[in-house]
Every structure is written in C-alpha cells, then in structure tokens.
Amino acid sequence: MLAQSIMLGIVAGIGILDSRIFGMLMLERPLVTGMLVGLVLGDVTTGVIIGAQLELIWMGIAGIGASTPPDVVTGGILGTAFAIISGQGAEVALVLAVPIAVLAQSLGVLVRIINGYFLHKADRYASEANFRGVTFMMWIPPILFFLSVFIPTFLAIMLGADQVKGLIDAVPKTIIDGLGVAGNLLPAIGFALLLDMLFTKKMGVFFFLGFLAASYLELNITAIALLGSCIAVVIHIVINNKNEEQVSQPYNNLTEGEINFD
Amino acid sequence: MTEKKVTKKELNQIFWRSFALQGAFNYERMQNLGYVYTMIPVIKKLYKEHDDQVKALNRHMEIFNTTPAVAPTIMGISAAMEEQNANNPDFDASSISAVKASLMGPLAGIGDSLFWGTFRVIAAGIGISLATQGNIFGPLLFLILYNIPNIFVRIAGLKLGYRVGVNSLERIQREGLMDKIMAMTTTVGLVVVGGMVATMLKIETPLKFNLKGAKVNLQEILNQIMPNMLPLIVTFIVYFLLKKKVSITKLTLGILAAGIIIHWIGIL
Numbered sequence: 321m322l323a324q325s326i327m328l329g330i331v332a333g334i335g336i337l338d339s340r341i342f343g344m345l346m347l348e349r350p351l352v353t354g355m356l357v358g359l360v361l362g363d364v365t366t367g368v369i370i371g372a373q374l375e376l377i378w379m380g381i382a383g384i385g386a387s388t389p390p391d392v393v394t395g396g397i398l399g400t401a402f403a404i405i406s407g408q409g410a411e412v413a414l415v416l417a418v419p420i421a422v423l424a425q426s427l428g429v430l431v432r433i434i435n436g437y438f439l440h441k442a443d444r445y446a447s448e449a450n451f452r453g454v455t456f457m458m459w460i461p462p463i464l465f466f467l468s469v470f471i472p473t474f475l476a477i478m479l480g481a482d483q484v485k486g487l488i489d490a491v492p493k494t495i496i497d498g499l500g501v502a503g504n505l506l507p508a509i510g511f512a513l514l515l516d517m518l519f520t521k522k523m524g525v526f527f528f529l530g531f532l533a534a535s536y537l538e539l540n541i542t543a544i545a546l547l548g549s550c551i552a553v554v555i556h557i558v559i560n561n562k563n564e565e566q567v568s569q570p571y572n573n574l575t576e577g578e579i580n581f582d
Numbered sequence: 583m584t585e586k587k588v589t590k591k592e593l594n595q596i597f598w599r600s601f602a603l604q605g606a607f608n609y610e611r612m613q614n615l616g617y618v619y620t621m622i623p624v625i626k627k628l629y630k631e632h633d634d635q636v637k638a639l640n641r642h643m644e645i646f647n648t649t650p651a652v653a654p655t656i657m658g659i660s661a662a663m664e665e666q667n668a669n670n671p672d673f674d675a676s677s678i679s680a681v682k683a684s685l686m687g688p689l690a691g692i693g694d695s696l697f698w699g700t701f702r703v704i705a706a707g708i709g710i711s712l713a714t715q716g717n718i719f720g721p722l723l724f725l726i727l728y729n730i731p732n733i734f735v736r737i738a739g740l741k742l743g744y745r746v747g748v749n750s751l752e753r754i755q756r757e758g759l760m761d762k763i764m765a766m767t768t769t770v771g772l773v774v775v776g777g778m779v780a781t782m783l784k785i786e787t788p789l790k791f792n793l794k795g796a797k798v799n800l801q802e803i804l805n806q807i808m809p810n811m812l813p814l815i816v817t818f819i820v821y822f823l824l825k826k827k828v829s830i831t832k833l834t835l836g837i838l839a840a841g842i843i844i845h846w847i848g849i850l
Contacts, residue, residue: 343601343736344650346702346728351709355721365716372713372720375706376782381830390830418834435608435615442606442615446639449632451622454639458619461606495842501850502841504784505816509833511779512820517699518771519821526769530776535809541707541777548773552766 321478324360328401329474331356333466335393336428341462350374350396350417357400370400373410374417377506380513391428394469395421398476406485411500416484418506427468435461526551586628586668588661588744595623596661597740600654612647617657624661628668638664641679648686649693654736656685658743692764700771701731707778783813787850 331353338347346352354371358364374396381389399417406412438457445453519527530548533539539547599620606615618639625638648656660678667673705727713720789800804811823833844850 339604339650340607341602341605343603343732344697345732346705346725349706349724351706351713351721351724354713355718364718368713368718368720369716372710375710375713379703379706379778415838418838422831432607432609435606436610438606439608439610439615442618443643446618446643447636449635449639451626451635451639454615454618455622458602458606458615461608461615462602465605494846498842498845499838500841501845502838504850505837505841506834507783508779508813508816508820509830509837511775511783511817512824513830514699514703514771514775515817515821516824517695518768518775520768523765523768523772526772527776527779530773530778531780531810531814532776533773534777534780539777541704541711541774541781544777545704545707545770545774548770551773552769555769556762556766 321481325474325477327360328357328397328477329470331360332393332397332469332473335397336391336465336469337462340465348393350378350392350400353393353396354400357397358404361401361404363404366404367400370403370410370413371396373503374399374413377414377418377503377510378421379507379510380516381510389425390421391424391469392421394424394427394473395419397473401477402481402484402488405481406488408488408496409500411496411503412488414503414506415499424469424472427472428465431461431464431468434464586665588624588627588665592623592627592661593658593740593744596620596657597654597736599623600650600657600736600740603650603653611643611645613650613653614643614646617646617653618642620657621660621664624664628664634668637675641675644679644682646682646686648690649697651697651732651735652689652693652739655739655743656682656689658740658745659685659747660743662744662747688760692760692767695764695771696735696767697732700767700774701728703771703774703778707774707782710782779813779817780810783810783816785812785816785850787812789849 334342334356335348335353338345351368351371351374354367354369354374355364356367358367358371361367374392378390378392378396381392395417398420399413402416403410403413438460442454442457445457515527526548529551530544533544533547534541599622600616602619603613603616605619607613608615621638621642625635625642629635629638642660659681663673663678663681667675667678705724708727709720709724711720712723786801787804791798791800808814820833820837824830828836841850
C-alpha cells in the first residue's frame with residue numbers, strides 16, 4: 321500500500337499543478353485522474369468509468385476568474401481510489417469525492433493566502449532588479465500546491481483505506497442505491513453551470529437544437545458538435561456577411577501589411 | 583545606437599514559461615508573479631541599466647488575471663511594447679500596463695467561453711461517451727481534442743501579439759471579430775450542452791400505475807410526449823436555483839439528500 325499511496329499522491333500532485341505550471345492541459349480533470357488512479361491500482365477500466373461519472377458531475381466546476389473552486393483533484397482521486405479499493409461502484413466514489421473536494425478546497429485557499437508572503441518578498445527582489453530572487457519566489461508556491469494535495473492523498477490512502485472500506489460496508493443498500501440516483505441527478509449541476517455561462521434569451525434556441533437532435537434524431541455528441549460548428553459558421557459568417565454586403569459596407573480583411581485609412 | 587530587439591529565443595522562452603502562469607497564484611495580484619516570470623528573459627535582453635530593469639519588473643508585477651491559454655497573446659504584445667520602450671526614449675511606458683489591463687478582461691471573456699464553455703465541453707462530451715464503457719481512449723481523446731486548440735492558440739497568439747502589436751488587436755475588436763468568434767463558440771457550446779443533457783443525464787422513473795386493470799408505465803408515456811423530458815426539467819430546475827444564487831455546495835448536498843429520499847419513496 322505504501323508504494324501505491326506515494327504514486328497516488330504524485331498523481332494528485334500532477335493534477336493540482338496542471339492549472340499552476342502545466343498550462344491547464346486538463347490533467348486535473350477526473351476523467352484523466354480516474355484513468356491514472358486505475359493504472360496505479362491495477363483496474364484501469366473501473367478507473368475510467370468512475371472518472372467519466374465524476375467528470376459529468378463536475379462538468380461545470382471551473383477554475384475561472386478569481387474564485388477557488390472545489391478541489392476536483394483530491395476529491396476525484398480519493399473517491400475513485402476508495403471505490404476501486406472497496407470494490408464498490410461509482411456511487412461510493414461519488415459520496416466520498418463530493419465532500420472531500422469541498423474540504424480540500426480550503427487547503428487550496430490557504431496556499432493562495434500564504435503565496436501573498438512570497439509575493440511581497442518578490443516585490444522587494446524586483447526593486448533590487450534581482451531576477452534570481454523573483455524567479456525563486458515564483459517557484460516556491462508550486463511546491464506548496466504540490467504538498468497541499470500530496471500529503472492528504474498519501475495519508476488518506478495509507479491510513480484510511482481499511483476504515484473507509486469498513487464504513488462503506490456498513491452503509492445500508494437503500495442508501496447506496498439512493499446515492500446512485502443522486503449520482504445520475506448531479507450532472508445537472510454541471511450542465512446548469514455551463515448554461516449559466518452560455519445561455520441568453522437570444523442564443524438559448526441552440527441549446528434546444530442540440531437537445532432535440534440528440535433526443536429525436538439520436539445523434540451522438542461528436543455528430544452534434546460537428547453539425548453545431550457548421551450551423552455556427554452558417555449563421556455567424558455566411559448570413560451575417562450577407563447582411564453586411566447588402567448595406568454595402570466595405571469589407572475589411574485583416575491581412576498583414578494592409579493600410580488602414582481611417 | 584544599435585536597436586535592441588526581442589529575438590526568437592526570447593519568444594520561445596515566453597512560450598515555455600507561460601505554462602507556469604498560475605504557479606504562484608495569490609489573492610492580492612493573482613497571476614502577476616507568473617507574468618513577470620515569463621517577461622524576465624525579455625527584460626534581461628532589452629534593458630542593461632539597473633533602474634530600467636527595476637521599472638520593467640515592477641511594471642509586470644501589477645495585477646493580472648486572464649484565461650491561461652490566451653495569456654501568451656498579451657505577453658507577445660507586452661514584448662513588442664517593451665521593445666519599443668527600450669529603443670524610443672519618448673515612449674510612454676505606462677501604456678504597457680494600460681494595454682495589459684485593458685486586454686485581460688475582454689480576452690478572459692472570450693477565452694473562458696472558448697476554452698471552458700466550448701472546447702472543453704466538446705472534448706469531454708466525446709471523451710465521456712467512450713469512457714462510460716470503460717474505454718481508455720475516452721480520457722486520451724479528451725486530452726488530445728482539448729489540447730490541440732490550447733497549444734495552437736498559445737503559439738499563434740504569441741506570434742500574432744508580438745508581430746502586430748496593440749493596434750491590430752484593437753482593430754480586430756473594433757471590427758467586431760471578437761464578438762463574432764464569441765457568438766460562434768457560444769452557439770457550438772450550447773448545441774453540445776443540449777446534446778449532453780439528452781444523452782448523459784440518465785433520469786428515468788420506474789413508476790407504474792394500474793389503470794382499470796391495464797398496467798401503465800409512466801416513463802413510456804413521458805417518452806411519447808418527449809424523450810429525455812425528465813433530464814431537461816431537472817437541468818432547468820437546477821439552472822433556476824443557480825440564478826437564485828443558491829450555492830453549488832448547497833445544491834450538491836441537496837441533490838445527494840434528494841436522491842436518497844426520492845429513491846426511497848420509489849419515484850426514481
């Protein structure tokens with residue numbers, strides 16, 4: 321268990337650093353960490369399936385703006401790991417992952433607060449034109465971010481696996497099944513969050529277009545995405561440009577070296 | 583006086599360093615340490631005087647926050663402006679900060695809807711539809727589909743930002759190209775989210791009635807009215823609760839509790 325605990329801790333570390341120093345390659349998402357947890361614990365298929373389930377639930381949780389979202393890294397990894405270790409399904413992953421993510425979020429907040437100290441030291445180095453010092457202050461916080469998920473993940477798997485298994489076995493079946501139902505309902509939060517970002521009265525019809533295409537025509541997501549792209553081009557480029565030509569506005573292209581006379 | 587110039591070498595360094603933009607994220611000035619870190623090679627190359635270096639470093643220590651994928655575009659512009667500043671003593675250095683501050687908001691808006699609302703949703707939608715069957719290509723395809731535009735926008739944006747500088751970007755905005763891209767990505771994003779609500783929310787009721795001796799399956803009736811009616815209704819209930827400023831944590835806990843209760847009663 322020791323080796324696996326360390327490896328899962330490292331997976332968590334990579335996940336949390338994804339948004340920090342890897343340029344948001346999406347390594348932090350449950351869909352990816354689920355696969356990695358599965359690899360570490362020797363059950364990739366289950367890891368991938370649970371990862372997909374958690375990804376749906378957390379679809380709308382995004383690290384955008386200044387807010388700190390629930391920590392889907394620690395939550396997703398521990399949830400998936402405990403579900404695989406205990407031999408239970410995605411319901412267990414979910415009931416563990418959701419509260420863990422909320423708890424772990426506070427550690428992320430703490431690190432961001434501590435980073436203020438390094439910021440002020442960096443200010444001092446900047447006023448001395450000390451490039452090395454500034455660079456150093458920039459690289460300490462990622463270490464803190466790494467530890468903020470490595471330590472809890474390592475300890476939880478190392479010390480908690482047996483207890484969690486016992487706890488899960490003690491939960492009555494109706495509750496576990498009920499959690500399965502909740503798991504099917506939870507992705508609605510993710511979709512609602514996305515709608516909150518995208519939905520407007522004018523554009524709302526496109527949501528229904530996608531919904532109806534899937535419901536009645538039974539198209540899959542790839543087909544819907546491709547058709548949606550075509551529709552977007554038709555509406556926003558073909559039709560829009562036509563309107564512009566009709567009112568005979570000069571069309572400006574943006575080629576290099578073009579002289580702008582206005 | 584020989585002209586000071588940012589070369590390909592510094593641009594490459596900006597590209598690689600830009601990945602660490604949020605490394606030292608803090609609440610006071612957010613991504614600023616990451617930003618100054620990416621600008622260090624440029625500052626070192628352009629300014630030899632101690633005072634000039636201090637000024638340049640302090641300039642980029644100011645608050646900064648935008649979508650990471652579009653940050654290299656702004657960094658390219660900053661590099662081009664620093665270059666002008668180093669060569670032209672009359673250049674107004676405060677305009678470098680002003681441009682950064684005025685671009686990060688609009689670019690974050692377009693970046694978030696492009697990357698979070700569109701590319702990620704499409705990539706995840708396709709990835710999840712494979713992964714629910716336990717197919718390892720689900721997560722892999724998700725990573726590939728998302729990162730093609732992610733890396734492309736980083737490279738192209740940096741080049742564009744450095745080459746065309748401020749004026750062209752302003753022109754792009756004035757001619758409404760930004761709005762057009764935004765409208766297009768929102769369209770695709772909404773279509774895909776609509777499709778996902780229909781295919782990925784598995785909400786069906788097992789309720790059956792005995793009506794004058796005939797067994798009636800409620801789900802079949804609902805399907806005849808409109809397939810996936812329940813997923814649509816549930817999504818909009820949650821959407822309106824979000825609009826009413828119910829927090830995500832409360833919604834999540836509420837749904838967990840509701841799931842258990844509804845299952846216990848036998849509705850779902």
